[in-house]
Amino acid sequence: MVVVVDEHLMVAQSIAGVLSEVAGLDVAGVCVSVDEVMVSIRCALPELLVLDARLGGETHRLAVSLLQRLNPSGRVMFMTDSLEPFDVPTDLRPVTIGVFSKKQGWEVLLDALQSWLLLQPDRCDGASTPCMDRLNAIGLLSPREHTLLLELGSGHHNKQIAARLMLSDATVDTYRKHVAAKLGVSGSELIRLATLYRCLRWQRLPLVPNPH
Helix, strand or coil: CEEEECCCHHHHHHHHHHHHHHCCCCEEEEECCHHHHHHHHHHHCCCEEEEECCCCHHHHHHHHHHHHHHCCCCEEEEEECCCCCCCCCHHHHHHEEEEEEHHHCHHHHHHHHHHHHCCCCCCCCCCCHHHHHHHHHHHHCCHHHHHHHHHHHCCCCHHHHHHHHCCCHHHHHHHHHHHHHHHCCCCHHHHHHHHHHHHHHHCCCCCCCCCC
């Protein structure tokens, strides 16, 4: 069981989707504050806490301490917004399984999880069937729409995508609406699906875009 904590709800939901539908983990909670995660830890006693290293300054220590007290076998994975190395405090290193930057892409998260996952006997592999149906619908996208989906899955916002693809903000917004309509999703669901699709090479699932 996993609890994900990030001050940006949409990012936390995307990470939760990756952990649930790609890594096969049971996500017990998605939190955006230290207070929320403290409640979630008490209720769920998670095995893993995926925690934004900046959350509340040093108050993330409160969450880690509570996890250690209530579930001594619980572990922590830190995530950051920077490519600069995050120096895990010495006293937290024994319970930390890894650190990843959200700017590196979610594959880094999954790679960092592998050693820990091998020690979990009840792990469930594979993406869920409803999710797979939507992922397979990605083959209906045009090449430009597929590129947009990959950009969304990389965590880029509309303005960033517009600059990277040399399009106007309005054009990106239009493409985004078309992609959401074709896949039958909207809002954070589209970003979650895009993130999952980008991560699928971790399991080498045979999904490819339509070249036409």
